Amino acid sequence: MSTVWRRAMPLVRPRYLLLAAVGAFLAAWPYLGADRFVLHVAGLTLVWAVVASYWNLTNGFAGITSLGNMGFFAIGAYTSAVLAKELGLTPWVTMPLGALVTTALVTVLVGLPVLRLRGIYIALLTLAFADALPSVITIFRTWTGGGIGLLGIPELLEDLEKWQAYYFALVFFVVAQVTLLLVVRGAPGLAFVALRDSEAFAQALGVDRFKEGLRVFAISAFFTGFAGALYAHLLGQISPAMLGIEQFLMVISMWMLGGAGTLLGPVLGAAIITFGNEYLRVAGSLRLGLLGLAIVVTVLFFPGGIMQLLGGARRALARSRGSGRASPRTPGAAEAAAAPAGRTSEEGR
Amino acid sequence: MLRVRDVTSSYGDIQVLRGVSLDLGDGEIVALLGPNGHGKSTLLKAVAGVHPATGGSIELNGEEIRTEPPHRIVERGVAYIPEERYLFPDMTVFENLRLGAYTRRARERFAENLAFVYEIFPRLRERRDQACRSLSGGESRMVAIARGLMSGARVLLVDEPSIGLAPALKKDVYEAIRNINRQAGISVLLVEQEIEYALRLAERAYLLKKGTILFERPVSELDVAHVKEAYF
Amino acid sequence: MDAFLNSLTSGLIVGSLYAIMAMGLTILYGVSHVFNFAHGHVAVVAAYLVWFVADRLGLSLPVGIVAALLVMIALAAGTYWGAIRGLLRRSEWAFGTLLFTLGLAILAEYALLELFGPRVKSVPAVLQGSVRLWFGRLTLNDLFLIAASVVLMLLVGAFLKRTLTGQAMRAVAQSLPGAQVVGIDIDRIYAATFVFAFVMTGLSGVLLGTKTYMTPHIGWEWMIKGFVIVAFGGLGSVPGAILAAFLLGVVEALVTLFLGAIWIWPAWLVTFIVALWIRPEGILGGRSG
Known part of the structure; x- marks a missing residue:
C-alpha cells in the first residue's frame, strides 16, 4: 500500500491536480450553465490558443521571428472552405487537406527562403508573405469571395450547436497541446533550446539549424492551418479581415x-x-x-x-x-x- | 597613476576576476602576463569600462572610475586598444583617426596628435585614404593603436598587440609602443602572450592566474623560464 | 508610349518619396539595430499634424511643417530615453524593441482615430498648377517633391559625412565596440539617431501626404513598404535603400499600368523573395553608412 502511494505521489503534485481540475471544468462547462455566447467565445478561445501556442513555438521556443502565422491560418481556412464549398467535400476531409496544403505552401514558399536568412529578415519576409495574401484572395475572388469574404461554408455538422462546436474545439485544443508538449519536451525541443542558447555549440553536436527550423515551420504551419480550417467550419464564414x-x-x-x-x-x-x-x-x-x-x-x-x-x-x-x-x-x-x-x-x- | 584594488568581474555565472590589484605608475610600462582565459583581457576591459567590474576599486589619479561609462574613461585619458581592433571597416584610415579624436579635448589637439601618430607610424600617412577593410593585419593593428593615441590618452591599455603578426611586424609594433612611451611619457599596461617581447619592453610584470595576481616583480628579477613555469 | 512614360515618371516620383521614408528606417536600424515598427505611423502622425495646422487651423504650410518636426523631435527623444534605452540593456532586446514599437504604432493609430476620425485626408499641395512636358503634364507639386527628395538625400549625405554626430553615427553602425573605445557616448548617439530618423520619416510622411491620401490606418501600409525597401536594399545601407525605393516605385507603377493595382503587393513580394534568394544581404550587401 505504502509503495503504491509513494509511486503515485509525483502525480499528486499541486500542478497536476490543478491541471486535472481545469480539464474537468472545461469538459463539463456546457453542463454548468454556460450560455451560448460564453460557449461561443470559449470555443474561439480554444482555437486562438492553438494558433498562439504554435506561434510561440516558432518565436518563443525556436527563436525564429516569424510574423506570418496569420497567413498560415488564412491559407488553412480558405483552402478548406473553398474545397468544401466548391467540391462539396465534407469538412472532415477538407480540414486535414487544408492543414496539409498550408504545411506544403508554408514550408516551400516561406520556410525554404526564410531559413537561409537571419533575424530581422525572417520577420520581414514572413510579414510580407502574410500581407500579400489579401491581394491573392482578391485575385481569386470567384472562389474566395474577395474582400466581402466567404459565406455559407459547410459547418462541421448540420445545424451545428454552440456546445457541439465547443467540444470540437476542445478536442482539437487537447490534441494540439499534447503534440506541442511532445515537440517541446522531445528531441526537436532540445535542439531548439540548444540552438537558441549557443548556435556554435549546437552545430558542433550535429544540430542542423536549417533542418530543425524547417521542421518547426512545418509543425507550426500544420496546426495553425488546421486551426484556420476548424475556425472556418465552426463559424461558417470567413473574410480577409483575419489577415x-x-x-x-x-x-x-x-x-x-x-x-x-x-x-x-x-x-x-x-x-x-x-x-x-x-x-x-x-x-x-x-x-x-x-x-x-x-x-x-x-x-x-x-x-x-x-x-x-x-x-x-x-x-x-x-x-x-x-x-x-x-x-x-x-x-x-x-x-x-x-x-x-x-x-x-x-x-x- | 592607475590604481586597481580587489577588482572582481564575471561573465554570467562564471567569475573571471576574483580580486585583482595592480598599480601603473606615471610613464611606466607594465606587462600583465598569464595563461589564456585567466582574466587578463577582462581586467583591461574592466578598467576601460566596456565590461563591468562588479566590485573593488579602480582609481585614476586618485579618482574612482570603476562605475564610469566607457566614454567618460576615454575623456579622462585612458585609451583601450582591444585585441579585436574594432576599426570602422568602411572608413578610411584618416576617418578612423579623426574619430579617435572624438572627445572635445582630443579635437582641440587634433593636429598635434595627428603629427605625433604619423611620426610613430609613418606608414599610416601613406595609407591615409585607404579603407580600413582593405588593410593588412599589421596595418590594422597600427591603426588601432594610433586611433587610441588620437584621444590624447595618458594611459594606454594594450591587449595582445602582436597576436597573429609576422615576427618582423611584431618587432615594429613593439618598437612603436616603446617610442610612444619614451617620446610622450604615456603609461602602458600591456597584455601579452609572448613573454620574451613583453619582458624586453616592460619595467615590471604581474602574473595573473585564475583571476588573481600570482606575483609581481621587476623585470630584472624575472626570466622567461621562471614565468613559463608559473603558467602551469 | 505616353502612358508608359507617364507611369514611369510617377513611379520615379513615388520612388523618391519611398527613398526618403526608407532612409530614416535604414539608418535607425544600421546604428541601433532597432527595427522601428512604428515607422509608418511616425510618418502618418507628422502628416496629420501638418494637415491639422495648415488645413484645419488655417495657418500656413511651413508653420505646420515646423510644428510637426518639433513634435517628431520630442517624440523621438521621449521614445528613446523613456523606453528604448532600457530595452536595449536586456538580453532579449531585439524582440523587446520590436514589440514595443509595434505597441507604439497601435497607440499612435488609436490617438489619430480619436483625434481626427477615420475619414480620408491629405496634406495640401505645396505648389499649385502644372507644366507641360513633351510626353504629358506634370504638376508643380510633383516637381517640388522631386526637388525636395533630392535636396533631402544630399543633406543626409552631407550630415553623415561632415558633422561630428553623423560621423559618430556611422562609427556606431560599423563597430559598436569600436565606437565605445574611442569615447563615443553610445546613448547620446542612439538618441540622436532616433531624432534624426523620426524627423526624416516625418518629412517623408508630409511629402507622401501631398501625393496620396491618408487615414489613421495607412501607417501599416507605409511601414511594410518601408520594410521591403530597406530589406531589399540591405538593412543599414543608405544607397541600397535609395536604389531599392526607385526600383520598387517603378515596379509598382508599371505593374499598376499593365496588370492593375491589385497586383502591387504580390509583385512587391515576388521581387522581394527573388532579391533575397539572390542576395540575402540586400542588393548592395549589408554594409552600413
Whole structure:
C-alpha cells in the first residue's frame, strides 16, 4: 500500500491536480450553465490558443521571428472552405487537406527562403508573405469571395450547436497541446533550446539549424492551418479581415502577454484577449488603444508576461512558507538578471 | 597613476576576476602576463569600462572610475586598444583617426596628435585614404593603436598587440609602443602572450592566474623560464 | 508610349518619396539595430499634424511643417530615453524593441482615430498648377517633391559625412565596440539617431501626404513598404535603400499600368523573395553608412 502511494505521489503534485481540475471544468462547462455566447467565445478561445501556442513555438521556443502565422491560418481556412464549398467535400476531409496544403505552401514558399536568412529578415519576409495574401484572395475572388469574404461554408455538422462546436474545439485544443508538449519536451525541443542558447555549440553536436527550423515551420504551419480550417467550419464564414493588422496584433499579444517561451502562457493570453475583445466590443476603437497599451506596458515592465507574474507570486508564496523551491523559468525574468548582453555593451553584437 | 584594488568581474555565472590589484605608475610600462582565459583581457576591459567590474576599486589619479561609462574613461585619458581592433571597416584610415579624436579635448589637439601618430607610424600617412577593410593585419593593428593615441590618452591599455603578426611586424609594433612611451611619457599596461617581447619592453610584470595576481616583480628579477613555469 | 512614360515618371516620383521614408528606417536600424515598427505611423502622425495646422487651423504650410518636426523631435527623444534605452540593456532586446514599437504604432493609430476620425485626408499641395512636358503634364507639386527628395538625400549625405554626430553615427553602425573605445557616448548617439530618423520619416510622411491620401490606418501600409525597401536594399545601407525605393516605385507603377493595382503587393513580394534568394544581404550587401 505504502509503495503504491509513494509511486503515485509525483502525480499528486499541486500542478497536476490543478491541471486535472481545469480539464474537468472545461469538459463539463456546457453542463454548468454556460450560455451560448460564453460557449461561443470559449470555443474561439480554444482555437486562438492553438494558433498562439504554435506561434510561440516558432518565436518563443525556436527563436525564429516569424510574423506570418496569420497567413498560415488564412491559407488553412480558405483552402478548406473553398474545397468544401466548391467540391462539396465534407469538412472532415477538407480540414486535414487544408492543414496539409498550408504545411506544403508554408514550408516551400516561406520556410525554404526564410531559413537561409537571419533575424530581422525572417520577420520581414514572413510579414510580407502574410500581407500579400489579401491581394491573392482578391485575385481569386470567384472562389474566395474577395474582400466581402466567404459565406455559407459547410459547418462541421448540420445545424451545428454552440456546445457541439465547443467540444470540437476542445478536442482539437487537447490534441494540439499534447503534440506541442511532445515537440517541446522531445528531441526537436532540445535542439531548439540548444540552438537558441549557443548556435556554435549546437552545430558542433550535429544540430542542423536549417533542418530543425524547417521542421518547426512545418509543425507550426500544420496546426495553425488546421486551426484556420476548424475556425472556418465552426463559424461558417470567413473574410480577409483575419489577415488584418488588428487580428495579427491580437494573436501576437496572446502569447506575448501570456509569456513567450512558456507552454501555459499563450493559452492564458488567448483566454484573456479573446474574452476581453468580445466583452469590449461595445467600446469600439478603445479596444485598439487598450491593446496597444497592454503591449507597451508588458514589454516595458513584465517582459515575461503573465507567467512571469505568476512565477513571482508563486516565489513570494514559497518564500513566505519558508521553502525556496520554485524556480523562475520565464525568459525575461531569468535573463534580465544575467550578464549584460544588450545592444549597448560590447558583447551585444 | 592607475590604481586597481580587489577588482572582481564575471561573465554570467562564471567569475573571471576574483580580486585583482595592480598599480601603473606615471610613464611606466607594465606587462600583465598569464595563461589564456585567466582574466587578463577582462581586467583591461574592466578598467576601460566596456565590461563591468562588479566590485573593488579602480582609481585614476586618485579618482574612482570603476562605475564610469566607457566614454567618460576615454575623456579622462585612458585609451583601450582591444585585441579585436574594432576599426570602422568602411572608413578610411584618416576617418578612423579623426574619430579617435572624438572627445572635445582630443579635437582641440587634433593636429598635434595627428603629427605625433604619423611620426610613430609613418606608414599610416601613406595609407591615409585607404579603407580600413582593405588593410593588412599589421596595418590594422597600427591603426588601432594610433586611433587610441588620437584621444590624447595618458594611459594606454594594450591587449595582445602582436597576436597573429609576422615576427618582423611584431618587432615594429613593439618598437612603436616603446617610442610612444619614451617620446610622450604615456603609461602602458600591456597584455601579452609572448613573454620574451613583453619582458624586453616592460619595467615590471604581474602574473595573473585564475583571476588573481600570482606575483609581481621587476623585470630584472624575472626570466622567461621562471614565468613559463608559473603558467602551469 | 505616353502612358508608359507617364507611369514611369510617377513611379520615379513615388520612388523618391519611398527613398526618403526608407532612409530614416535604414539608418535607425544600421546604428541601433532597432527595427522601428512604428515607422509608418511616425510618418502618418507628422502628416496629420501638418494637415491639422495648415488645413484645419488655417495657418500656413511651413508653420505646420515646423510644428510637426518639433513634435517628431520630442517624440523621438521621449521614445528613446523613456523606453528604448532600457530595452536595449536586456538580453532579449531585439524582440523587446520590436514589440514595443509595434505597441507604439497601435497607440499612435488609436490617438489619430480619436483625434481626427477615420475619414480620408491629405496634406495640401505645396505648389499649385502644372507644366507641360513633351510626353504629358506634370504638376508643380510633383516637381517640388522631386526637388525636395533630392535636396533631402544630399543633406543626409552631407550630415553623415561632415558633422561630428553623423560621423559618430556611422562609427556606431560599423563597430559598436569600436565606437565605445574611442569615447563615443553610445546613448547620446542612439538618441540622436532616433531624432534624426523620426524627423526624416516625418518629412517623408508630409511629402507622401501631398501625393496620396491618408487615414489613421495607412501607417501599416507605409511601414511594410518601408520594410521591403530597406530589406531589399540591405538593412543599414543608405544607397541600397535609395536604389531599392526607385526600383520598387517603378515596379509598382508599371505593374499598376499593365496588370492593375491589385497586383502591387504580390509583385512587391515576388521581387522581394527573388532579391533575397539572390542576395540575402540586400542588393548592395549589408554594409552600413
